Each structure stands twice: as structure tokens, then as C-alpha cells.
Amino acid sequence: MASTALFPPQIEAHRKLIQDALLRYCDFDSGCPEHLAEAIRYCLLAPGKRIRPLLTLAASEVCDGDLSAAIPAACAVEMIHNYSLIHDDLPAMDDDELRRGRPTCHIQFDEAIAILAGDALIPMAFEAIARDVQPAEVALECSRLLAIASGPSKLVGGQADDLGCEFGAHDRVMLEKIHSRKTGALLTVSLEMGAVTARADEDQRHSLVEYGKHLGLAFQIVDDLLDFRGSQTKMGKRTGKDADRGKLTYPSVLGEAESETFLHEITEKAIASIQSFGDAAKPLELLARFVVSRTQ
């Protein structure tokens, strides 16, 4: 399960903490059928960048928080992220067979187990918070924030609109509305939970949320650009697919060059949002630049 270094040592150390904690959360009791446990581990422990939990730990650290309170929240957001990938890949949804260079969960196992593995990861996230984040008020606030971010008005609503169940107008407003929920909400809550576990003040929390909103948009533009350019190697999944389906993407709405320009603008905005933290904001700046570097 070891993964190659992507970041400077300080961030890699956080990545290791996250990987170790996720491994512990996959230590199921005998009530969990082995087949289901295997599917959950296959997805949750797959080599990944761990951007969301890294943001939680970086946000906690920039607010002088104690990482031991932030780690369960970081794992919780990674569990929600992984469930959403498993379900988005299902035949009835995006119908993807490849994810991070490996067969998707329903291909590796079967569709029923993929649905159930996703279903299991959601309560696992809330259990991690309820059991391991302290004190109770902080845990409850994390639970509330994560529930909203992964609920019908955010993560799930964004995916429903992205599937084209509802919208008519293919424009920039709808595009941002989809991705502020589908991608942005989870990135923002990663940061906000880091702030909450660190008992950050309102100003700090606000700066991190602003950073998260911009970063979420940047993240989606990068994904769309990679898909548009068909760089299967970098994506580890089938590309050019969104365009084939007539899906709403940044290159399809703004064009490639303007998407690039917008990406750089929005990344600078993200970094500007955290300048009040001074030098301590370096890891967050680095994570933002890493997100953008994936297109290059």
C-alpha cells in the first residue's frame, strides 16, 4: 500500500499518518463479510494523492491545531470521497471501468458489492468522527458539516445535476453550480473540519473556506482539461469521455485557452485567501500549486 513521494517531507509525513489511520479504520470485526471488507479496502486503501485529508491536516496545522483530533476527520472525508467515486463509476452513473489505473470496484468485484461498499463507507465516516474526534462539541460540528457537504444539496445534488437529470442550459453558471457542490463542497469541508478541530477563530475559518472554494473550482478545471486532452496516463482512467457524452466541462464552455487562464486566476485567488496566515500557509500554497501542476 506504500505510495511514491509526491510532496516535500512534511506533507509526506501527513500522508503517512492518513494512510496508517485509514488502515486502522479497515480493521473490521467478524460482522463484516470478508468479501465486503476486501472491496472497501481495495478502494479506500488504493494508492491516492489524499488531497482532501491532507487539506484537513494542513488546515489544522495552520491554525495550531492538534493533529490527533484532525486525523479522524481527515479519514472521514476520504471515506466520503471514496464512496462517491465508487458510486459515480457504477454502470447506471458514469459507467467507468478504470479508476487510478485499476479496475473500478464494480469491475473488480460486482455491482452489488460496489453499491454496498459505497454504502458502508458513509456511516464509517460518521463513526470515525463520533468515536475519535474530541471533545463532543467539536465532533458534532464536524459531523454536521460533513453531513451537509455530502448531502442532497451538495455532493449528491451536484452529481445528480452532472448526470444531466435536470438542467437544460449548458452555461457557465450551471457549470459552476454543479462543481461548487460536486467537487467544491468536499474540499471546503476538508479545510473547515481542520479548522474546527483546531478550534480556529471565525477569521481563520473564513479564510480557509474561501481558499477551499477557489481550490475546488481549480480542481475541476484541471480534471476537465486532463479529460479534454485525453491524457490517460496522468488520469489513470478513460478520458475524452465527458466530451463524448456532451457533458458540461470547462473546455467545452470556455474553450481550452480560456480555461487555462481561468485556472491560473482562480489558483492565485486561492493562495491569496490564506495570506493572513503568513509563512505558516506554505503547505496550503504548495497543495494548491500541486493541484494545478497536474495539467502540465
Added chain:
Amino acid sequence: MASTALFPPQIEAHRKLIQDALLRYCDFDSGCPEHLAEAIRYCLLAPGKRIRPLLTLAASEVCDGDLSAAIPAACAVEMIHNYSLIHDDLPAMDDDELRRGRPTCHIQFDEAIAILAGDALIPMAFEAIARDVQPAEVALECSRLLAIASGPSKLVGGQADDLGCEFGAHDRVMLEKIHSRKTGALLTVSLEMGAVTARADEDQRHSLVEYGKHLGLAFQIVDDLLDFRGSQTKMGKRTGKDADRGKLTYPSVLGEAESETFLHEITEKAIASIQSFGDAAKPLELLARFVVSRTQ
């Protein structure tokens, strides 16, 4: 959305409180696509017996609890129950087209929306608890209990085994192992959350959990018997199906007559578990007898 009276006035009054609260929880903001909101309401607000939330309120009342703390927890368990029905009915799972006499969610809408409606109901449950149960320690304990009950070792694990993904031996031990997780865990947590919101003592909580374990088993035997006898009218869904599929059921393992005997034994055990509450246990006794009466 009004439903006909099934119970004496006191329990019907609770049922009304639950229905009204569920209606409020379906008041989505503009981030939730209308199509998704409609699917969630179609399932969650469908006329139902509301056994699980009624158990939460009855458990709270028998421990002299304040119903206002129990209602959000009651709604949360009903949300989890409804998500599990939606996902269990999917083509990749039990492939059912009829539920409570109406088309199942993926038939009425489509498969993608059914997956998403189920996905949305899980965080909705945890949001209801985090936002509306007070104080924080009580809310957090409810959240922890509900997360475990709906997680990979309980609800989801039971469903995975029920789908036959894993087990080989078709025997009574496996049958009880499946249903103590698939049906029992959610019934038990309904009662336990009622006790927790009422700040019940350990003895009270233990009695209610024992009652819940027996009731969960009784519940499943009734369902299996109804399916076995093919009483489509009472079930509002296609019957005889579990047997056709060679699924593990009580009548298939114990025979019809012995299942009946076991059902009555287990119901009496459920009722005996709550005798320490004296006359106050009447509503819980009535709910247990109601569960059994469905076979007659």
C-alpha cells in the same frame, strides 16, 4: 400523505409527529435538484407503518424522556431504513419493482436517481441528529450508535451476506447472523437512541436492547412467512420471490409450523424483556404484538 390509523390514539399521535418532522426534513434548499428531491420525498414520505421511529419515541417515553430530543433521532433511523429499502430494491441487488404497493424508486424514476436518493438519505440522517438532538454528548452518542448499526458490520454486512456473496452453509446460525444485522441492528438502535435521548440508565437501556433483539428476529420471521405464503396484498410487493431464489428464510430452514412457534416464543421473550417498566411498557408491548399480527 395521510395514512390510515393502525394503532391506538397515543401511538397514532406519535406517528403524526414523525410524519410532520419527516416532511420538514424534506424541505430542501435550492442546491438540491428538484428531480432528486422528488425521489427522496417519494420514498421517505410514502405511507408506512413507521415501526422504527415509533420504537424510538416509545423507548424515550418509557424512560420519561422528552420527545423533542427523540424525534430527530426517530427521523434519522427512518431515513436510514428508507435508504436501505431503495438500494436493496435495485436491479443489482434484490431487483424488486414493487414496494408498499407502489413502483420502487428506480422504476418510478431511474436507477441513477435511486442510487443517489439512497446516498442522500444517509447524510440527511446524520445531519438531523447533529443539528437537532441536544445536548452535544447525547447527539454524538446517537450518531455513533446509528453509524455502527448502519455500517459494514451490521446493516450493510447483513445485506451483503443475504445476497449470498459469501456464505456457504444454509443453516439456522447463518440465518440469525444475517438478520440480527440486516433487520435487528436498526430496530435495536431505534430503541437505544430513544433510551439515550431520554438519558435512561444502564438497566433501562439494556432492557430495551434485549427487547429490540427479539423483536428484530420476530420481524424477520414475519416477513419470511408472508413471503412464503405469497400474500401479495399484505406485503405490497412481489412475494414467493425469496424462496424462488433459494434465499435463506425461516420457513425454508425451520419449516412453516416451527417458524410460527419460534415467532410466538420470540415475541413473548421480547415482551418479557420490558416487564421491569411495568404499565408504562404497554405501547412497546402493543408494537410487538402488532408486528406479529401481520401474519394473521
